[in-house]
Amino acid sequence: TDSTRGNSRTLDANNTSSVPGSAITDNNNTWGEATDSSRQRAAIDAHYGMQLTWDFYRDVLGRNSIDGNGAALINNVHVNRNYNNAYWDGSQMSYGDGDGRTFSPLASIDVAGHENTHGLTERTAGLIYRNESGGLNEAMSDIMGTAIEWYASQRNPNVQFDWKVGEDIYTPGVEGDALRYMDDPTRDNYSIDHYSNYPRQTEVHGSSGIANNAFYLFVNGGTNRTSGLTVTGGVGMEKGAKIFYRALAFYMTPNTTFAQASQATLQAATDLYGANSPEVQKLKEAWTAVGVN
Numbered sequence: 001t002d003s004t005r006g007n008s009r010t011l012d013a014n015n016t017s018s019v020p021g022s023a024i025t026d027n028n029n030t031w032g033e034a035t036d037s038s039r040q041r042a043a044i045d046a047h048y049g050m051q052l053t054w055d056f057y058r059d060v061l062g063r064n065s066i067d068g069n070g071a072a073l074i075n076n077v078h079v080n081r082n083y084n085n086a087y088w089d090g091s092q093m094s095y096g097d098g099d100g101r102t103f104s105p106l107a108s109i110d111v112a113g114h115e116n117t118h119g120l121t122e123r124t125a126g127l128i129y130r131n132e133s134g135g136l137n138e139a140m141s142d143i144m145g146t147a148i149e150w151y152a153s154q155r156n157p158n159v160q161f162d163w164k165v166g167e168d169i170y171t172p173g174v175e176g177d178a179l180r181y182m183d184d185p186t187r188d189n190y191s192i193d194h195y196s197n198y199p200r201q202t203e204v205h206g207s208s209g210i211a212n213n214a215f216y217l218f219v220n221g222g223t224n225r226t227s228g229l230t231v232t233g234g235v236g237m238e239k240g241a242k243i244f245y246r247a248l249a250f251y252m253t254p255n256t257t258f259a260q261a262s263q264a265t266l267q268a269a270t271d272l273y274g275a276n277s278p279e280v281q282k283l284k285e286a287w288t289a290v291g292v293n
């Protein structure tokens, strides 16, 4: 239980689906020691991911937890047995341990940031989890999860920032792969990176690639694989995260479409940096590159 972050806490579901789970104890309240039980590791990872999320929301987004009012973030680990998933259920997070082949325990920083941000989206825009709004909901989680990994990498030299999602927990026996790739969403042979392909892939974890790639192009610069259009340079993660958060919290609504999301982010960028700013110009180029106008 983290008294410096609204009593957010991490609990043990004891390999059942029953949440919230039970308290996890430690003989000296110093967590992550080599001598601590290996069963604590997933809990410490989930808790660290929650702490970084809390601090990123506070320091970068200027927001007090998911509801803006300091709501405790509740994490459950060891959910089910060999469970290959992690999710937000409307009030708390659940993390499986994975089967050791497809996944190791699913509590990496980017995944924790992703799951916590489902809570943020629910408490703000309320993007409905199907159709275009569902793809945007998923993209906001990948975007903020990756921004939180970036934030962590600025503070902890052991954290490696990248544009992959879930690289530290996906297929532990395979080097270099990931669950999703924001710099080239099509690399997973499932996601799409351009709105012209939306009718072919409407599942939310695949259509998210459209907005994931727009965010990548905006923040980092790069080329969209499908259109071949290039955004030169990028505005950097901090500005990108602030703009997309402002769009989520102030302009998006439950049924927002990709085209409306583009307008929402442009309005947010205009609020923060001005209508004639390079930020607004680059953001237009990024959305155009992924086929959204």
Ligand code: ASP
Pocket: 085, 086, 087, 088, 114, 115, 118
């Ligand atoms: N990975 C989960 C799913 O398959 C939940 C999530 O997207 O957060 O739906």
Ligand code: CA
Pocket: 026, 027, 028, 029, 030, 031, 032, 033, 036
């Ligand atoms: Ca200890």
Ligand code: ZN
Pocket: 114, 118, 138, 141
């Ligand atoms: Zn998700």
Ligand code: CA
Pocket: 110, 146, 149, 161, 162, 163, 164, 165, 166, 167
């Ligand atoms: Ca990552």
